[in-house]
Amino acid sequence: MDPPNPFRYRPVCSEPGCEETAVYKVAAYWSDGSHHELKNYGLACPAHRDSRLDRARKNRDALKLGPGETVGDVRLFVLDPSRRDTEQESVADAPAPTTPPPSGPTPDSP
Structure with a gap:
């Protein structure tokens, strides 16, 4: 089960x-x-993490805060269903490689 x-x-x-x-x-x-x-800007799969991160950063930069409000830098967090939002683990938000992985056999494959 x-x-x-x-x-x-x-x-x-x-x-x-x-x-x-x-x-x-x-x-x-x-x-x-x-x-x-956590102020949620959306969810991302591995293929769209960088585009979603870029879009969220632009939205965050345009955000108008009320008195006493603060918003930190936009980051990626591992989507872990066993944790509350404030307990989600932040991951490195370095851009993924811009070259897509090969779709055919790799040079090492027989």
Whole structure:
């Protein structure tokens, strides 16, 4: 028997037209001085993590904060259903290689 899935749905990448399972949350730490949480900018699969991160950073830069509000830098977080938003683990947000992986046999394959 499969272990229970803590998600009630399959998290899907926020990239328009993408149906891949999301493995990242694109977010920034937000606070109003008394409450702290992640401001969610969307979900991303490995293929769209960089484009979702770039878009979120532009949205964050245009954000108008209310009195006492602060928002940190936009980052990638591992989408872990067993953790609350404020407990999600941040991952390195260095851009992925711009060259897509080869679709055919690799030079090492027989």
